[in-house]
Amino acid sequence: MEAVRRLDVAQPETYRQAPHNVEAEQALLGAVLVNNEAFDRVSDFLEPEHFYEPVHQDIYAVLAKIIRAGKTADPITAKTHLPDELTADIPMQHYLARLAAEATTVINAADYGQAIYDLAIRRSLITVGEQMVADAYDSPVEQSPARQIEDAEKSLFELAERGRYEGGFQAFNVALRDAVNLAGEAYRRDGSLSGTATGLIDLDRKMGGLQRSDLIILAGRPAMGKTSLATNIAFNIAKAWQGETQPDGHIKTVDGGRVAFFSLEMSSEQLATRILAEQAGISSSDIRRGNIHESQFGQLVTASNSIADAPLYIDDTGGISISQLVARARRLKRQKGIDLIVVDYLQLLSGSRRSSDNRVQELTEITTGLKALAKELDVPIIALSQLSRQVEAREDKHPQLADLRESGSIEQDADVVLFVYREEYYHQNRQPKPGTEDHLKWLAEAEEVHGKAEVIIAKQRHGPTGTVELAFEAELTRFSNLVQDSQLPERFE
Incomplete structure (x- = not known):
């Protein structure tokens, strides 16, 4: 009876949207359309699949191909490689022009890119969690809980590996400072190692x-x-x-x-x-x-x-x-x-x-x-x-x-x-x-x-x-x- 009563008073679940920021995506795409240098600031960690909106994924992929081919990417050149219409009421050319008009500055491009990237990682975390729950409810007889834990852990660590966007070049004076610090530690340490x-x-x-x-x-x-x-x-x-x-x-x-x-x-x-x-x-x-x-x-x-x-x-x-x-x-x-x-x-x-x-x-x-x-x-x-x-x-x-x-x-x-x-x-x-x-x-x-x-x-x-x-x-x-x-x-x- 207690279980029945709980079902009777249960409230319908509220719909929760996956984490995303459409405005940040639009601002970054606009920045790339206005100044292709913005692409260089995000291209080493940001991929098309990190965008939430499918149309933004398509636009970013086209811009990336144009820029990597050594050409200029702007609303005119990008339009050629995209569908003519975004929706029945909005032509693609108008949408690209609006993106360019609402662009962020090149200086902020990396911050916007990281925000988009972080939200994509959070969405991936949700996917991994949902998969864990689904596997736990409907696991095959031959799949032990230990194997499920191992698979979940593997997915999490693969995500953690993909979730690292630090790196790239560093100035020689930074490397030189690290070398001097290492020598200083050796000098102070017993045995001078x-x-x-x-x-x-x-x-x-x-x-x-x-x-x-x-x-x-x-x-x-x-x-x-x-x-x-x-x-x-x-x-x-x-x-x-x-x-x-x-x-x-x-x-x-x-x-x-x-x-x-x-x-x-x-x-x-x-x-x-x-x-x-x-x-x-x-x-x-x-x-x-x-x-x-x-x-x-x-x-x-x-x-x-x-x-x-x-x-x-x-x-x-x-x-x-x-x-x-x-x-x-x-x-x-x-x-x-x-x-x-x-x-x-x-x-x-x-x-x-x-x-x-x-x-x-x-x-x-x-x-x-x-x-x-x-x-x-x-x-x-x-x-x-x-x-x-x-x-x-x-x-x-x-x-x-x-x-x-x-x-x-x-x-x-x-x-x-x-x-x-x-x-x-x-x-x-x-x-x-x-x-x-x-x-x-x-x-x-x-x-x-x-x-x-x-x-x-x-x-x-x-x-x-x-x-x-x-x-x-x-x-x-x-x-x-x-x-x-x-x-x-x-x-x-």
């Missing part, structure tokens, strides 16, 4: 830290320690994070950084275990097996409490696409702020149009998308990558740029390419028969390479290439600064 410090001194010295908007490829064969190195760098940066609240409420990073870690291969629990093992100084395999005594458990608790608040955000969804990754990174940037993104690893991402026939083309889309994301969010992105098996066929196992799988797009889009190499791994597999002279020589060489790793900087757009030596503790999956023999304290026998 222009980028974010990784915590690995020799690597920072060679690279100047991780530079904003850089795509950094970290590659290596399996078991070289790619994930360990990326995890170490990510946690070092997150642990060092310090923020400063700005007058507008925005938190500016002063040191370290907030890190987004996309782990497509390992779970968040496995990643956390690695970090905990490194910080507590206990083997990760012992932690997983519970092979620890009471005092070590106390170390784990202490280490866990000390690192719990580090701004490290882990997404361990497997097999996500580049578009999903971009959408999630943008969202986290808005909600929490990001100073570094890590992707482990590149070959596990999929493109928007997955194709088993053309993996190179798909990978090109992925690397191009990551580079664009690094520039858009103004953060460095470390993307891990596998190397091809041709490394194993060579006598010298040191990686080269040509070893990158589908290397063309990776090498082209990357600002920095790093290779991780551990001679110790290969040396263990070459053990000769014990008791022989070769075995004694092998033992001496094993001592020389034990606990050492190399990070080879094979490409760097704004710095030198070369090799950096690091210490590697396999049990703790920890990379650290290598103390050179020349830096050891003097020994007295």
Whole structure:
């Protein structure tokens, strides 16, 4: 009965018109008809479909074609390419003349264009919302709510991407000012780095830290320690994070950084275990097996409490696409702020149009998308990558740029390419028969390479290439600064 009563008193819905401003559209079209320079001020973001009135869409499209052909667009030249009559009572020529008479000035053209554009985006938002409601009411059996959410989110982020009209040229003095500010920040920062410090001194010295908007490829064969190195760098940066609240409420990073870690291969629990093992100084395999005594458990608790608040955000969804990754990174940037993104690893991402026939083309889309994301969010992105098996066929196992799988797009889009190499791994597999002279020589060489790793900087757009030596503790999956023999304290026998 209650439902019936509610239906009885229900009021008819009032009709709501979509957001629009016909007067602004008329004023802008008039400005273009009077002075074609007005078109140049809006043409990089305003398209015919952004106009609400269909006739205005047609007029703007015709004006755009005429101007882009290098001709003058005015009521006379435009009339030729439009219908003779606007309505039964109004000829098109009279309407164009009226538009020109009511034109805004060229100075205001950009403001009017942005107003028209913003209203078009709002109409698109309404369309997305209506589609979400319709899909939720009449969803197919095979379409899960999670899939509907993903589709809606994709539509929103596509709209957000189209809804950006900033950009274009900037004066050299603006770019120069930014360069001086960057140098000033480096001068004031500990270690005098222009980028974010990784915590690995020799690597920072060679690279100047991780530079904003850089795509950094970290590659290596399996078991070289790619994930360990990326995890170490990510946690070092997150642990060092310090923020400063700005007058507008925005938190500016002063040191370290907030890190987004996309782990497509390992779970968040496995990643956390690695970090905990490194910080507590206990083997990760012992932690997983519970092979620890009471005092070590106390170390784990202490280490866990000390690192719990580090701004490290882990997404361990497997097999996500580049578009999903971009959408999630943008969202986290808005909600929490990001100073570094890590992707482990590149070959596990999929493109928007997955194709088993053309993996190179798909990978090109992925690397191009990551580079664009690094520039858009103004953060460095470390993307891990596998190397091809041709490394194993060579006598010298040191990686080269040509070893990158589908290397063309990776090498082209990357600002920095790093290779991780551990001679110790290969040396263990070459053990000769014990008791022989070769075995004694092998033992001496094993001592020389034990606990050492190399990070080879094979490409760097704004710095030198070369090799950096690091210490590697396999049990703790920890990379650290290598103390050179020349830096050891003097020994007295």
